[in-house]
Structures are given as structure tokens and as C-alpha cells.
Amino acid sequence: MTATTxxxxxxxxxxxxxxxxxxxxxxxIADLGERDAAYIRKIIKAQRGLxxxxxxxxxxxxxxxxxxxxxxxxxxxxxxxxxxxGHNVMHGQYDWMNDEAVNxxxxxxxxxxxxxxxxxxxxxxHHTHTNILGKDRDIGYxxxxxxxxxxxxxxxxxxxxxxxxxALFFQWGVALHDLEVEQLNTGKAKWSDKRGMLKDIWRxxxxxxxxxxxLFPLLAGPxxxxxxxxxxxxxxxxxxxxxxxxxxxxFPEGTQEFTEEECEGESRGEWYHRQLLGSANLTGGQLFHxxxxxxxxxxxxxxxxxxxxxxxxxxxxxxxxxxxRYGLPYNSGPLHKQFGSVVKKIVKLALPDGGGDERxxxxxxxxxxxxxxxxxxxxxxxxxxRARRAKRVPVAA
Amino acid sequence: xFTQTPQRLTRRVLGSKLADALTTPHGVDRYVxxxxxxxxxxxxxxxxxxxxxxxxxxxxxxxxxxxxxEGFRAGQFVRLSVEVDGVRHTRCYSPASSAHVGDLLELxxxxxxxxxxxxxxxxxxxxxxxxxxxxxxxxFALPDERPGQLLLISGGSGITPxxxxxxxxxxxxxxxxxxFLHYARDEHDVAYRRQLAELAAGHANVRLLHGxxxxxxxxxxxxxxxxxxxxxxxxxxxxxxTFACGPTxxxxxxxxxxxxxxxxxxxxxxxxxxxxxxxxDGDAHVAGSLRFARSGVExxxxxxxxxxxxxxxxxxxxxGCRMGICHTCxxxxxxxxxxxxxxxxxxxxxxxxxxxxxxxxxxxxxxxI
Numbered sequence: 001m002t003a004t005t006x007x008x009x010x011x012x013x014x015x016x017x018x019x020x021x022x023x024x025x026x027x028x029i030a031d032l033g034e035r036d037a038a039y040i041r042k043i044i045k046a047q048r049g050l051x052x053x054x055x056x057x058x059x060x061x062x063x064x065x066x067x068x069x070x071x072x073x074x075x076x077x078x079x080x081x082x083x084x085x086g087h088n089v090m091h092g093q094y095d096w097m098n099d100e101a102v103n104x105x106x107x108x109x110x111x112x113x114x115x116x117x118x119x120x121x122x123x124x125x126h127h128t129h130t131n132i133l134g135k136d137r138d139i140g141y142x143x144x145x146x147x148x149x150x151x152x153x154x155x156x157x158x159x160x161x162x163x164x165x166x167a168l169f170f171q172w173g174v175a176l177h178d179l180e181v182e183q184l185n186t187g188k189a190k191w192s193d194k195r196g197m198l199k200d201i202w203r204x205x206x207x208x209x210x211x212x213x214x215l216f217p218l219l220a221g222p223x224x225x226x227x228x229x230x231x232x233x234x235x236x237x238x239x240x241x242x243x244x245x246x247x248x249x250x251f252p253e254g255t256q257e258f259t260e261e262e263c264e265g266e267s268r269g270e271w272y273h274r275q276l277l278g279s280a281n282l283t284g285g286q287l288f289h290x291x292x293x294x295x296x297x298x299x300x301x302x303x304x305x306x307x308x309x310x311x312x313x314x315x316x317x318x319x320x321x322x323x324x325r326y327g328l329p330y331n332s333g334p335l336h337k338q339f340g341s342v343v344k345k346i347v348k349l350a351l352p353d354g355g356g357d358e359r360x361x362x363x364x365x366x367x368x369x370x371x372x373x374x375x376x377x378x379x380x381x382x383x384x385x386r387a388r389r390a391k392r393v394p395v396a397a
Numbered sequence: 398x399f400t401q402t403p404q405r406l407t408r409r410v411l412g413s414k415l416a417d418a419l420t421t422p423h424g425v426d427r428y429v430x431x432x433x434x435x436x437x438x439x440x441x442x443x444x445x446x447x448x449x450x451x452x453x454x455x456x457x458x459x460x461x462x463x464x465x466x467e468g469f470r471a472g473q474f475v476r477l478s479v480e481v482d483g484v485r486h487t488r489c490y491s492p493a494s495s496a497h498v499g500d501l502l503e504l505x506x507x508x509x510x511x512x513x514x515x516x517x518x519x520x521x522x523x524x525x526x527x528x529x530x531x532x533x534x535x536x537f538a539l540p541d542e543r544p545g546q547l548l549l550i551s552g553g554s555g556i557t558p559x560x561x562x563x564x565x566x567x568x569x570x571x572x573x574x575x576x577f578l579h580y581a582r583d584e585h586d587v588a589y590r591r592q593l594a595e596l597a598a599g600h601a602n603v604r605l606l607h608g609x610x611x612x613x614x615x616x617x618x619x620x621x622x623x624x625x626x627x628x629x630x631x632x633x634x635x636x637x638x639t640f641a642c643g644p645t646x647x648x649x650x651x652x653x654x655x656x657x658x659x660x661x662x663x664x665x666x667x668x669x670x671x672x673x674x675x676x677x678d679g680d681a682h683v684a685g686s687l688r689f690a691r692s693g694v695e696x697x698x699x700x701x702x703x704x705x706x707x708x709x710x711x712x713x714x715x716x717g718c719r720m721g722i723c724h725t726c727x728x729x730x731x732x733x734x735x736x737x738x739x740x741x742x743x744x745x746x747x748x749x750x751x752x753x754x755x756x757x758x759x760x761x762x763x764x765x766i
């Protein structure tokens with residue numbers, strides 16, 4: 001799976017690496033201002049414009065050109081809302097502006113997933129524990145096998161089918177993500193523990209569905225089916241696009257996973273190091289970067305999750321140079337190549353590992369199992385993973 | 398008048414449950430504000446309609462608040478928010494206009510040398526600009542039942558709330574005697590000099606006396622406030638109800654005089670204090686107390702991250718990574734200074750959002766937890 005093992009850095013080198021990245025971060029923080037505020041407002045204005053335009057055109061959805069243009073505009077609006085605005089604002093990238101409209105804790109996005117739950121599953125769980133098997137639940141979203149270190153099970157024969165369904169209904173997958181349904185199988189949690197979250201998902205999902213599938217179609221009168229179809233398509237386009245971009249962030253060939261033991265007592269430099277090795281970038285033009293919410297700069301995003309994402313392109317030049325100096329890999333490629341390797345991985349991992357290590361460890365985030373009798377007792381991880389560092393260093397306080 | 402009905406109708410439509418459901422999750426405001434920045438269904442916002450720069454330091458704004466503005470009592474203040482270099486800052490200003498002019502609000506800011514908002518407004522405020530406001534707040538206000546006699550004392554930029562009282566009283570034809578004592582550096586440093594003179598000339602019951610600290614002998618009052626000034630104004634503080642607003646020195650002198658006469662009950666003061674940020678050199682811990690405003694808990698501050706200190710005080714603020722990554726613990730710092738433990742940077746801005754897992758207090762800190 002991994003092409004080459006990156007060079008081993010000494011703790012001192014890792015510290016120096018961390019300090020260089022810290023310096024970039026501090027410099028950007030000191031420079032935040034009007035430029036960033038103007039940028040996010042411009043994107044918000046574009047999104048709201050596309051939304052109003054798209055929804056307006058879809059009210060005339062019985063006219064094919066209006067339907068097409070409306071669906072495209074609404075799809076773009078939802079993509080901008082979720083990615084360049086929602087995802088980034090909810091990271092707290094614009095908290096320093098002190099403006100309620102772009103405050104990470106106050107923002108709600110045009111998605112079935114309640115923002116509060118997203119902030120937990122994404123900002124905390126995923127970004128803190130990036131690519132740590134058993135802790136980062138974004139590895140396979142609890143339904144897919146995305147790593148050889150997740151033990152194979154006949155359930156995973158459906159890996160490509162589950163992936164296709166997840167892509168199509170991604171907003172609902174994301175909505176259910178923070179429920180951590182697998183805890184129910186392992187007995188770590190009961191349904192009653194999840195009641196509050198389910199209620200929030202229901203409330204948010206209902207409002208979203210009401211708007212897209214009832215109110216706007218009804219306003220179109222006899223044209224309702226066209227509006228309905230346009231909204232459905234826009235949601236699906238956004239879902240598939242978001243799925244593609246997000247899965248290209250951590251699963252293309254060359255990205256690494258880590259074990260909990262490996263990451264215990266990580267220093268700041270080691271944390272940066274893990275973020276770098278676990279992430280992959282997408283190359284493309286400016287518009288592509290904006291439409292990906294700048295998650296095309298996944299490496300920079302994982303190094304600096306709370307810096308305004310529109311700056312990642314500039315920072316990438318420096319990050320790349322630093323990586324070169326330390327001899328570290330910098331995984332980057334065009335969408336077709338990166339996504340191609342993700343698809344390959346999804347298909348390959350549907351099957352038992354051919355010739356691979358048969359004693360692969362238990363999947364910690366156990367996938368929902370179709371037959372409970374196949375349930376094996378969870379065992380502590382014991383497989384030696386790729387050694388990442390020569391020595392353990394204490395955490396810098 | 399003609400616009401009233403369509404305006405109301407628009408508001409009813411935009412405020413309807415249907416409009417809310419159609420614009421979920423962002424809400425109506427977030428769309429309408431893109432074309433009408435002063436519009437909001439809920440927030441008070443105001444458009445600057447006129448700007449006057451009466452002195453070398455001051456700027457006077459005439460504001461037209463939107464429909465959410467509930468008016469004010471003469472003497473109260475509002476919190477005004479403006480964006481300076483991408484960051485929204487909030488400061489308190491007392492309207493100086495008559496409380497009877499409901500649809501127009503006048504604020505005067507005096508540029509502070511180290512300030513952010515006041516120099517910004519002094520330099521850049523212009524008609525068409527939209528600002529955010531709070532509803533009026535504060536107990537420093539004219540009682541609804543007007544007293545028989547009034548003494549108004551102000552120093553420097555503290556003139557605004559008492560100016561509002563004077564204008565309000567003149568506006569409603571108040572007949573009682575009003576003595577107005579104003580202290581400033583010199584005659585050129587009074588933003589309302591002309592307006593004061595006009596009111597005094599037009600109302601026989603208004604007596605206006607100036608004291609200029611840098612022009613001894615030029616005003617009706619000499620030097621800083623003293624008991625003799627009351628005699629000069631012909632006021633008996635036992636009979637008049639007094640409102641005083643200004644810098645600490647002036648108010649201390651006033652308070653002392655009233656206390657000597659046992660008349661504290663007849664005195665209302667409002668202090669105009671510029672925020673005094675803790676001055677910090679190096680990384681040394683500055684002792685202070687922590688206040689968790691929402692839970693009412695207090696503790697002695699240490700050099701540890703605020704999150705840990707909150708937990709040690711028995712609170713359970715939501716938190717996540719504990720390393721400044723996830724912003725789960727972000728909360729509003731109401732007052733005080735904090736140091737970012739990652740960079741050593743100290744920040745003092747009131748009302749800013751901070752990550753409590755990577756910030757430690759510098760002196761007294763109040764958090765919205």
C-alpha cells in the first residue's frame with residue numbers, strides 16, 4: 001500500500017520541523033484582517049446569489065433550460081455552503097472576526113448534519129486523531145474498509161456498493177456519523193444514550209427535507225415535480241462531490257495510518273508529522289480549489305485547521321519546501337489520479353488481503369456486522385505498525 | 398407615511414414562519430442583509446446619515462436605527478459595533494440627542510490615542526456606513542418623574558449623556574432650573590459648544606458654566622471642580638438632583654463633596670473609563686482572579702490554561718483536543734487579558750473569542766462560562 005517508507009527523523013529534527021510550521025502559523029495569525037474578511041464575505045455573497053438564482057430558476061423547472069441552469073446553480077450553492085463556507089467557518093477559521101455570521105460555534109450549514117455534531121466528529125475526533133485507527137472514525141466512516149489494518153470480514157465484500165451509497169447519500173452519512181452506531185454493536189452505548197443526538201438529527205434533517213422536498217416544490221404549483229427533481233439532483237451532486245473531495249484527503253495511495261500506541265505522548269512536531277503523512281493534496285486551478293473548500297490543500301488544512309483556507313495555496317509553497325528539506329513526502333496529484341487510487345483501494349479492500357499480513361489487527365471501529373454470530377471479541381491491537389520515529393520524545397508542554 | 402404600510406407588509410412576510418422555513422438554516426437576515434445591510438428582523442442596526450467633526454478629536458454621528466430599536470432614556474448608553482480591519486469591535490457610547498427624537502440617534506466619539514474604534518470613526522466614518530447597536534442600557538438616566546431642579550456636570554467626552562438629558566428636557570419644555578457645568582481642556586475641545594450656547598440662550602431656566610483646564614481664567618469656572626463652583630452656579634446640591642459623568646478625577650471630587658454633605662442619594666454618576674489593559678512584560682505570571690460569569694463561580698488565577706482552571710473550579714466547559722486544534726472550548730472572554738500559551742502573545746480586546754485550552758489569564762479575567 002505504501003510506496004516508500006519516509007525517512008526517520010530524530011526527535012530534534014521533528015521539533016525543528018514543528019517550529020518551522022509554528023512560525024508559519026504565527027505569521028499568518030498576525031496578518032489576519034480585512035483581506036480574509038472580504039474573501040469569506042465575497043464567497044458568502046456568491047453562494048447566496050447562486051442559491052436565490054438557482055431556487056428561482058427551479059420554480060420554472062418545467063422549462064428544461066431553467067431546470068438545468070437552476071440545478072447547476074443550486075448544486076454550486078450547496079457545495080460552496082458546505083465546503084468553502086460551512087466546513088471552514090465551523091473550524092473557527094473566522095472566529096477572530098468576532099462576527100456572529102461567521103462564528104464557528106454559531107454557524108449552521110445547508111446539510112442534514114447538525115453543525116454541533118459535525119464540530120465534534122470532525123474538528124475534534126478527526127482533526128486531533130487524524131488517521132489513527134480506532135480513534136479517527138473518518139477511516140471508513142464506520143461502514144467501509146479503508147485500511148489493510150482493518151480486519152477483513154465477508155461484510156466488506158460490499159465495500160464498493162457501500163461506498164457508492166455513502167457517496168450518493170453523503171449528507172445523511174455525515175449526519176449519522178457522530179452517533180457512533182458501532183458502539184451499539186459492541187455494547188459500549190445504548191440507543192437511549194443517543195436519544196438527544198437523534199432528536200437533533202431528526203429536527204435538522206426534517207427542516208432540510210421540508211425546504212428542499214416540500215416547500216419549494218409546492219411553491220412551483222404544477223411544476224412541483226421539476227423543482228423536486230432539481231433539488232434532489234443538487235443534493236446528490238453536492239453529496240458525490242463532497243464524498244470525492246473528502247475521500248481524496250486521506251485515502252489516496254501513499255497516505256499512512258497510525259496506531260494509538262504510536263501517537264501516545266506525541267510532541268507538537270510529531271503531531272504535524274502525522275498530519276502530513278496522513279493527508280494528500282489535489283492539484284487544480286483556483287476555481288477547483290474554491291469548490292473543494294480548499295480541501296484540495298488537505299495537507300495544509302491538517303497542519304493549520306483554523307487558518308482561513310483561502311490562504312492554503314500560498315502556504316503550500318512554503319510547506320512543500322520545508323518537506324523537501326526534511327526529505328518528507330508531500331502527497332499531491334490531480335483528482336482523477338487520487339480518486340482513482342481511492343476507488344482502487346475500496347475495491348481491493350473488499351477482498352481478503354491477497355498475500356498480505358493475515359494477522360492484521362482487529363478493526364477497532366468495528367463495522368456494522370450483518371450477522372452477529374460473526375462478531376469476534378475485540379482484541380487489543382498488537383500488530384507492529386510501520387515504525388514512524390526512532391525514539392519517543394516527551395510532549396512539549 | 399406612504400412607505401409605512403408596504404414596509405410593514407414586507408416585514409410581516411419576511412418575518413413569517415414560511416420565510417424562515419424557506420431560508421433555513423441561515424435565516425432571512427443573512428439573505429436580505431446582502432442588499433440591505435441595515436435590515437434585520439431581530440438585531441438593531443443603524444445607518445450613518447450624517448457625520449460632523451466638531452473638534453480635532455471628536456466625531457459626531459447621526460444614526461438612523463432600524464425598526465428593532467426600542468428607543469432610550471436620556472443618559473443611557475448603547476453598545477456600538479463596527480468592523481476595523483476585519484475584526485468587529487464593540488464600544489459603549491451614550492447618545493447625546495434628545496430621547497424624544499426616536500428615529501435619529503446622535504453619538505459622539507472622542508478619538509483615544511491608543512484606541513481602535515474611536516480613531517477609526519474619527520478618520521473613516523461616513524454617511525451610508527452601517528453599524529450594529531444594542532438596545533439602550535444603564536441606570537444613569539433621567540427619572541420618568543422629572544425632578545424640580547437639575548444639576549448636570551460633565552468632563553471631556555463625558556458630556557454626551559448629560560447633553561442628552563439637557564436636550565430632552567428642553568425638548569419637552571421642562572420648566573425647572575438646570576445648571577450645566579462642563580469641564581474641558583479648552584474651548585476648542587468641546588464637541589457641543591455651539592449647541593450648548595444655543596440652548597442656554599434660548600431657555601431662561603438653563604445656566605451654562607464652562608471650566609477650561611488649559612485656559613485658566615477664560616471660563617466661568619476656574620480650575621477643576623470644587624465646592625465654590627456650585628455657589629458660582631447658584632445651585633444647592635440638596636435641592637437639585639445631580640447627574641455627573643466624566644473622568645475619574647472629576648467624579649472623585651464630586652463624590653467627595655456630596656459625601657461631605659451626606660447627599661450621596663441625590664447624586665448619580667457615570668464613569669467614562671477607557672479600558673486599561675494589563676501591561677505585561679515577558680512571560681511572568683500576573684496574579685489575578687478568575688470570574689466565570691454565567692455560573693457565578695470565582696477562583697484565584699494561576700498560570701495554567703483557563704480550561705484546566707475552570708475544571709479545577711468544578712465547571713465542565715465543553716472541550717475537545719486540549720491543544721488548540723478543534724475550537725470546541727472556544728468561549729467569549731468578557732474582560733481581562735489572556736496569554737496564548739503557544740505563542741506567548743497577550744491579548745486584551747474585550748469581548749473576544751478565545752480557546753481556553755491554550756490561553757492562560759494575565760491578571761483578572763472574566764469568562765462567559
